[in-house]
Amino acid sequence: xxxxxxxxxxxxxxxxxxxxxxxxxxxMVSHLASAGIRVPPGFATTADAFERFLAEGELDARIRxxxxxxxxxxxxxxxxxxxxxxxxxxxxxxPADLEADIRSAYAALxxxxxxxxxxxxxxxxxxxxxxxPDASFAGQQETFLxxxxxxxxxxxxxxxxxxxxxxxxxxxxxxxxxxxxxxxLSAGVQRMARSDIGASGVMFTLDTESGFDDAVFVTSSxxxxxxxxxxxxxxxxxxxxxxxxxxxxxxxxxxxVGEKAIAMRYADGQHVDGSTxxxxxxxxxxxxxxxxxxxxxxxxxxxxxxxxxxxxxxxIEWGKDGNDGQIYVLxxxxxxxxxxxxxxxxxxxxxxxxxxxxxxxxxxxxxxxSGRVRVLTSIDQMHDFAHGDVLVxxxxxxxxxxxxxxxxxxxxxxxxxxxxxxxxxxxxxIPAVVGTGVATHALKDGQExxxxxxxxxxxxxxxxxxxxxxxxTELDRMPEAPVKVMxxxxxxxxxxxxxxxxxxxxxxxxxEFIINRxxxxxxxxxxxxxxxxxxxxxxxxxxxAAYPSAEEYFIQRVAEGVSMxxxxxxxxxxxxxxxxxxxxxxxxxxxxxxxxxxxxNPMLGYRGAARYVSPDFRACFDMECEALRRVRDDMGxxxxxxxxxxxxxxxxxxxxxxxxxxxxxxxxxxxLRVVMMCELPANAVLTEQFLEHFDGFSIGSNDMTQLTxxxxxxxSLMASAFDERDPAVLHLLGMAIDACRRQGKYVGxxxxxxxxxxxxxxxxxxxxxxxxxxxxxxxxxxxxxLAANESLGVEAPALAYEHQS
Numbered sequence: 001x002x003x004x005x006x007x008x009x010x011x012x013x014x015x016x017x018x019x020x021x022x023x024x025x026x027x028m029v030s031h032l033a034s035a036g037i038r039v040p041p042g043f044a045t046t047a048d049a050f051e052r053f054l055a056e057g058e059l060d061a062r063i064r065x066x067x068x069x070x071x072x073x074x075x076x077x078x079x080x081x082x083x084x085x086x087x088x089x090x091x092x093x094x095p096a097d098l099e100a101d102i103r104s105a106y107a108a109l110x111x112x113x114x115x116x117x118x119x120x121x122x123x124x125x126x127x128x129x130x131x132x133p134d135a136s137f138a139g140q141q142e143t144f145l146x147x148x149x150x151x152x153x154x155x156x157x158x159x160x161x162x163x164x165x166x167x168x169x170x171x172x173x174x175x176x177x178x179x180x181x182x183x184x185l186s187a188g189v190q191r192m193a194r195s196d197i198g199a200s201g202v203m204f205t206l207d208t209e210s211g212f213d214d215a216v217f218v219t220s221s222x223x224x225x226x227x228x229x230x231x232x233x234x235x236x237x238x239x240x241x242x243x244x245x246x247x248x249x250x251x252x253x254x255x256x257v258g259e260k261a262i263a264m265r266y267a268d269g270q271h272v273d274g275s276t277x278x279x280x281x282x283x284x285x286x287x288x289x290x291x292x293x294x295x296x297x298x299x300x301x302x303x304x305x306x307x308x309x310x311x312x313x314x315x316i317e318w319g320k321d322g323n324d325g326q327i328y329v330l331x332x333x334x335x336x337x338x339x340x341x342x343x344x345x346x347x348x349x350x351x352x353x354x355x356x357x358x359x360x361x362x363x364x365x366x367x368x369x370s371g372r373v374r375v376l377t378s379i380d381q382m383h384d385f386a387h388g389d390v391l392v393x394x395x396x397x398x399x400x401x402x403x404x405x406x407x408x409x410x411x412x413x414x415x416x417x418x419x420x421x422x423x424x425x426x427x428x429x430i431p432a433v434v435g436t437g438v439a440t441h442a443l444k445d446g447q448e449x450x451x452x453x454x455x456x457x458x459x460x461x462x463x464x465x466x467x468x469x470x471x472x473t474e475l476d477r478m479p480e481a482p483v484k485v486m487x488x489x490x491x492x493x494x495x496x497x498x499x500x501x502x503x504x505x506x507x508x509x510x511x512e513f514i515i516n517r518x519x520x521x522x523x524x525x526x527x528x529x530x531x532x533x534x535x536x537x538x539x540x541x542x543x544x545a546a547y548p549s550a551e552e553y554f555i556q557r558v559a560e561g562v563s564m565x566x567x568x569x570x571x572x573x574x575x576x577x578x579x580x581x582x583x584x585x586x587x588x589x590x591x592x593x594x595x596x597x598x599x600x601n602p603m604l605g606y607r608g609a610a611r612y613v614s615p616d617f618r619a620c621f622d623m624e625c626e627a628l629r630r631v632r633d634d635m636g637x638x639x640x641x642x643x644x645x646x647x648x649x650x651x652x653x654x655x656x657x658x659x660x661x662x663x664x665x666x667x668x669x670x671x672l673r674v675v676m677m678c679e680l681p682a683n684a685v686l687t688e689q690f691l692e693h694f695d696g697f698s699i700g701s702n703d704m705t706q707l708t709x710x711x712x713x714x715x716s717l718m719a720s721a722f723d724e725r726d727p728a729v730l731h732l733l734g735m736a737i738d739a740c741r742r743q744g745k746y747v748g749x750x751x752x753x754x755x756x757x758x759x760x761x762x763x764x765x766x767x768x769x770x771x772x773x774x775x776x777x778x779x780x781x782x783x784x785x786l787a788a789n790e791s792l793g794v795e796a797p798a799l800a801y802e803h804q805s
Contacts, residue, residue, distance in 0.1 A: 003049040003101040007042050007190075018044040018186040019126030024332050025188065028306070035305045038328045041112075042121075042190030043105040047128050049098050050161060050184045059092055060181070063165070067180050072171040075382045075402055082167040089162035099154065106150050106189065119191060120148045120270055122330075123156035125163055126186040140169040140398050141185065145224055146192060148270030156272050157187040168398040175405075193330065196265045196276075197322030199290040200225030201235055202418040203299055204335055205307040205314045208426065209366055209417075211338040212496035213313065214567060215253060216240040216303040219418045220290045222281055223263030225317055225330065231395040231412060231419025232278065234259040234362075234435040236290050240300035241567045241635070249636045252296055253563045254492070255556070257546045258416060259435075260286050287545040291320065298327055306332050313339040337426040344476040346500050349454040350777070352467035359411065359443060361436035363452075363459035364422040366497060368468040369409035369431045370450040373443045379403065390449055392439050396421040404428060409451035411439045411461060433459030457493035473780050478502045479787040483764075484771035485779060486575075488750055491517065492564035498776045502783060505572030505639070506565060507698060507773020508750035511579040511624065514561030516589070519554055523620035525591025526550040536591055543590075551623065558627035559635075566637040573639050575675060575698060575750075575773075579624060580645040582607050603712070608646025608677075613655045625663030633664070638671045643698055645677040650686060653693040667695065675746060679703035684732035687739035696746025697736050698773070701753040705729050724753035725760050734767060741768050748773060758785050 002017075010018055010026020018026070022044040029039045054060040063085055072078050094102070110116040125141030142163035144156040163169065164185045173180055193200075201220040206213040221228050221235035228235050237256040244251030260281050267277040291299075299318060306329070307314050313335040320327050349368040374389040379399050385391070391407040393400070395414045404410060404424050412421050415434040425432035431453035433439070443449065443461070450466040453459045486507035489495055492514060515523075521540055525532065529540055529550045544553035566574045582602035586592045595616075599605040606614075612621045631637050642665065647653050657667065657674060667674050676683070676690060679700030683690055691697070701724045706713040708729050711721055723729075733749075740747035748771035754761035755778035764772065765786060774782055 001048050001052070002046055003098045004105045005044050005046060006105070007039070007044070007188075010044065016128055017046045017048065018188075019047070019128045019184075020333060021124060021126035021331055022186050022188040023126075025190070027309075028329060028332060032305060032309055035309075037302060037305055038326055040191040040193055040328055040330070041109060042188055043109065044126065044189070045098070045102065045157065045187045047184035047186060049095075049101075050186065052095055053092065053098060053161065054089075056092060056095060059088060062088065064181060067165075067170065070170065070174070072174045072402070078167050078170065078402070082165055082170060085165040086162040089165065090158055092158070094154070094158070102154060102157065102189075103150055106153060109189075109191070117148075120146045120266075120275075121153060122188075122190045122192055123147050123153060123160055124188040124190065124331075125160045126188050127164065127169075128184045128186065140166060140172055142166070143226065144272050144275065145226060146196070146266045146270055146275035147272070148275075152271045153189060157189070159272055160187045161185055166398065168401045171402055190330070193319040193321045193326075193328040194323045195319030195321060195328075196224050196263075198320035198325075199223070199322075200317070200319040200330075201228050203303050203316050203318065204418070205303045205316075206335065206338060207239070207496050208335075208338055208422075209364070210496035210500065211341060212499065212568060214242050214570075215496070216242065216245075216300045217417070218296060218299050218303075219258075219416050220296075221258065221260050221263065222285065222290050223265050223279075224276060225319055226276070227262065227264040227278070228416065228418060229317070229420065230397055231415025231421050231434065232264070233262055233416070234414060235416045235418075236260065237416065238296045239564065240296060240303075241563070242300075242304060243570070244567075244635055244637075245297065245300045245304055247636055250293075250297070250630075250634050251300060252293055252560075253567055254560045255289065255296075255546070257287065257289060259437075260290060284545075287542065289546050295320065295327065302327065302329065310334070337423075344474060346473040346475055348471045348473075349452075350469050350471060351450075351452055351454070351462075352469060354462060355450075355466060356463045357460050358449065358463055359433065359436045359439050359461040361411070361433040361439070361459045362415075362417055362422075363455070363457055364410075364417060364425050364432035364434060365430060365453045367429070367431040368450065368452045368454050370448070370465045370468075371408040373445060373447040373449055375440055375443060375445050376403070377440070390451060392443050393421075394440055395419070396424070409433075411436060411443070411451065413437055413440050431459070433461055436461075455494075456491050473501075475500070475502060478780075478783065481783050481787050482789075483769060483786065484748075485783050485786075486572075486748065486750075486771050486773040487569075487779060488773050488775050489565050489569075490514075492561040494776075495565040495568035499568040501776060501779050503569065503572065503779065504771060506569050506574040507748050507771055508643070509562065509565050509574055509576045511558065511562075511577060512581045512585070514558055515579055515581075516585075518557045518561050520590055521554075522586060522589040522592040522595055523554055523623055524595045525589075526554050527619055527623075532591070540590065554623050555627045555630070558624060559630045562628065562640060563631045563635055563637055566631060566640045570637060570639050573641055573673075574637075575641045575643050576628065577643040577645050577677065578612065578621075580608055603706075603714075608648075609644055609652040609656045610646070610648065612644075612659060613652060618659075621659065622663055625660060625665055629664050632670060632672065641673045641675065643675045643677055644694070645700070646679065646703070647676055647690070648680060648682060650689045650693070653690055657693050673746070677703075678736045679707075681708050681732055684735045687736055688743075691739060691743055691745060694745075697740055697748075699733060699736060699747070699749040699751065699769075701729070701733070701749060701751030704732060704751075705753075708732060724751065725757060725763075730763070733764075737764075737767050737769055746770060755782055758782070761786060762789060 015023040203218040218238040219235040235258040239253040241251040317331040410432040484504035488508040490513035547553040587596040673695040676694040678697035750773040
């Protein structure tokens with residue numbers, strides 16, 4: 001009977017002896033070292049050793065009798081029982097041969113160290129039913145970090161063994177039908193990577209919210225990774241594009257700076273309960289990223305290697321050693337929540353109404369829940385928590401799981417998307433808003449709230465109990481549509497989720513939405529930051545501190561927004577419209593009032609192509625172009641196409657296309673198509689001349705309607721007169737469609753009209769439009785309506801234009 005196995009003797013076939021965590025560590029040591037995966041060395045005690053340990057003095061029989069028939073929903077009884085069983089185990093001496101083998105294995109590890117006193121060890125639990133494809137025991141048993149010396153290691157192993165009977169572990173086994181005595185425990189002893197003076201985090205080989213599997217999701221913070229796992233810190237976050245990594249290209253789709261207010265460091269002691277401590281992070285370090293772009297890309301490559309080896313989505317913990325600068329893999333286990341969802345059923349939660357937003361944070365779960373707030377500061381308050389309440393806490397750990405199972409939603413002050421609260425919320429299928437910073441103070445006991453995680457990255461807590469609905473679509477039953485159905489996507493953080501809808505790409509990605517949401521600063525204020533002073537300059541410097549310069553902040557953030565959408569919908573085309581802010585909208589950006597004119601009618605003023613060719617805006621436009629060039633040429637996302645809005649004259653058309661070429665965005669080069677928004681009557685009247693400079697039209701029915709009929713689309717007094725189906729509007733649209741078809745060029749529409757008026761959509765299809773680009777919430781309904789009319793042979797309605805043809 002074997003008591004000890006070195007990691008280099010272990011593989012996944014040894015799961016029954018060393019549990020999922022240790023088996024995976026051994027598997028990587030044995031099979032992935034040659035692929036550049038670094039795993040710190042170590043050894044594991046076996047399940048046989050654990051069972052012999054419990055058999056001494058018939059301790060196992062006492063435990064069996066104690067846990068038999070326990071009601072895990074009786075929190076007080078569970079707490080009392082768990083403490084009693086753990087005390088028995090911690091008092092139990094090791095069998096002599098097991099203790100001797102542990103000492104020998106430790107001595108062998110230390111013998112390879114140049115300075116044994118400088119090395120400390122992690123002692124981790126690994127249950128023999130842990131991290132299986134259909135179970136997630138992660139975090140239920142104890143892990144101890146920075147443990148030094150054999151006596152402390154022996155004590156930590158005994159504590160690890162006892163943690164098999166933590167309250168949360170007992171409850172989980174009961175709820176999931178595992179016999180307590182069918183689960184054994186292995187203790188892994190692993191050399192510490194010095195991430196306490198480096199950085200660490202967690203990464204998933206898919207998006208943990210949408211299930212999008214062409215990206216690696218990376219979190220990172222200063223110090224030991226346990227702070228990220230616990231949710232004690234709001235970490236930095238990154239998305240890395242897998243096809244870009246495989247092609248050796250820059251592949252970071254998104255960077256988000258986390259607060260990183262504290263870090264878990266080594267404490268003075270090297271014993272259980274005294275080996276680590278939280279310390280505050282310097283303000284300057286908080287505003288910077290905790291790892292470099294090069295390191296993010298390396299982490300992405302590591303994730304690809306591990307995922308390919310295991311053949312399934314993975315959840316990976318990593319650490320960057322602050323001494324040697326290398327990245328080490330500390331754990332790797334199967335992802336067990338998102339990857340098990342049906343790929344053929346799309347479920348969307350939709351709010352039917354809105355109210356005041358009380359709290360914001362990171363959205364977890366893409367769901368909506370509601371109930372009465374219960375602010376808890378301790379698990380001792382469990383008895384106050386009723387089924388359906390909304391749990392509000394500073395953070396959670398596995399001891400909170402009995403409460404979390406009763407909650408309709410979870411809200412925390414601290415934590416990121418890979419923290420304990422987030423992981424458990426996904427497993428339970430409830431929404432969570434984490435990292436709010438203020439929830440425990442801003443929300444009051446008994447207050448009725450609605451928690452929405454169905455509106456992108458931001459989780460919103462609304463006042464009151466709001467109406468909401470769940471919509472389900474069986475994607476494998478979608479009929480063929482008679483036209484390409486594309487989407488209007490303005491928020492990059494929803495792109496992965498939207499890409500699950502049936503689609504033929506993105507017909508409109510508004511650059512101004514990205515600039516407003518991800519930058520929020522006027523581009524000239526960034527370019528001229530050195531000329532600014534006072535509070536404005538300080539505010540901008542703080543917002544851009546994580547980037548090499550204010551100019552790079554703009555370019556990289558625009559590139560991130562565009563690349564998120566492009567990656568989500570690749571290889572289908574993504575048509576990105578250049579920024580179309582009006583002067584009053586630009587003025588609302590930080591610093592904007594310094595640079596924008598006060599126009600009487602901004603809708604007809606300094607916007608679109610006229611702005612791009614203006615000397616005052618040229619440098620700003622160059623930044624937009626550079627961002628798009630990087631996405632296409634550097635990142636390889638050549639499905640990005642460019643759309644030019646509000647082109648008043650043929651001269652403007654030529655000038656803008658020439659300006660794009662000067663910025664290395666040339667029509668036809670590297671597959672680039674440049675299309676024009678056909679939204680002014682002049683565009684339809686002079687279609688042939690405009691099409692000389694573009695690869696097609698995307699019809700903007702809103703502006704075309706208001707300019708054709710001479711009305712303000714935002715005027716409530718004129719709302720009844722606004723109708724895309726007016727004969728004059730249809731006549732112009734018909735001219736544009738016909739011209740594109742004659743020249744064999746692209747023609748689509750990206751206005752709201754086809755969603756609002758099914759007869760208008762049918763007319764467009766019959767007229768020969770190539771694509772309809774719709775808001776995501778109308779895609780399925782419009783798709784099904786068009787397909788139904790096609791299958792029934794329904795003719796397009798004879799709209800007014802048809803009568804006058």
